[in-house]
Amino acid sequence: MAHDPLLVQARGIWLEMAGVPMAFPADGGVDVAVSAGSRFCPPGWVGIVALGDATLVTVPARNWAETVRKVLLGLPVDALTDADRLRAVLPVVEVLGPASLAYLDADDFQPAGLDAAEVVPGEHADLARLLASVMVDDADECGLADITSAPFVVRRGDRVVAAAGYRRWPGLVAHMCVLTTPDQRGRGLARAVASAAAADALANHLLPQWRARPEPSRRVARALGFRQFGAQLSIRIGT
Structure with a gap:
């Protein structure tokens, strides 16, 4: 290993x-x-x-x-x-x-079917409303407020219910940040937006990194092909 x-x-x-x-x-x-x-x-x-x-x-x-x-x-x-x-x-x-x-290698990547949800770039105001709609701990944990990439979002009507992006770290790392509103969890939306963000990172020759504590977040990472090393x-x- x-x-x-x-x-x-x-x-x-x-x-x-x-x-x-x-x-x-x-x-x-x-x-x-x-x-x-x-x-x-x-x-x-x-x-x-x-x-x-x-x-x-x-x-x-x-x-x-x-x-x-x-x-x-x-x-x-x-x-x-x-x-x-x-x-x-x-x-x-x-x-x-x-x-x-x-961490995610391009050969291991298992992209989500983007036809299951509309994934489009979002604006800063959309992310601000999304972050304000969840508990403070969830907003802090996800890291979306600090992303340096474009945000990738899923909308329900005019409301953003899931978003992902990444923050550039040293060593050409894309530190993944993902959030879904509580009422929309368990529907594959985190995987959809994270897939779009991971694909963007790989296209920019970055190494996607997924750091997570909750098991549901780890499951999303595994589904996309991330391998946990420690x-x-x-x-x-x-x-």
Whole structure:
């Protein structure tokens, strides 16, 4: 698995995001580094990215590095993004995630039948109304407010009920963002708009990335051909 070209490409993204020289251990395991500028996590937090059988961990300051390294080296890889397991061995006071990390190769892409829904470019006002129509947590989680691509939407009448797009990340990554109104979920609309956004990303020679916590979102990704390689977790450690 470590030599899978898609996994190698995905790992390269996070190596760039680490902010300091790091490496996914060739024989599995963990690499821990001090990086105040890590983009794995919010400033001052510990960031953990597990892909395949290896994990990168960034800590914000040197005084935590040795403690975190000793604790995490004693855990199996699948426990490194398990918030409950980490709470048992570290003074964790706040958690973001975990979120699965999945990536799409053009050869694996399974586009949705766009004849099932009208998918058209939307305007900023349409997205604003869509985001205002859902719970704040859903609006924040989806990331649609920050997309850099054109939005792809499904309308019911004059109302946008589903939308997708992507935000450009370092390393030619298209970070996927998808949202459907609660009353329209379970009808394949998320897959339709995400398919249009993923096709646009691939056409622009970008690597689509799907980061998700809820299982329904992961199912949409799998249906489109995304392959899950691991997970990301951020933790804030108390003093």
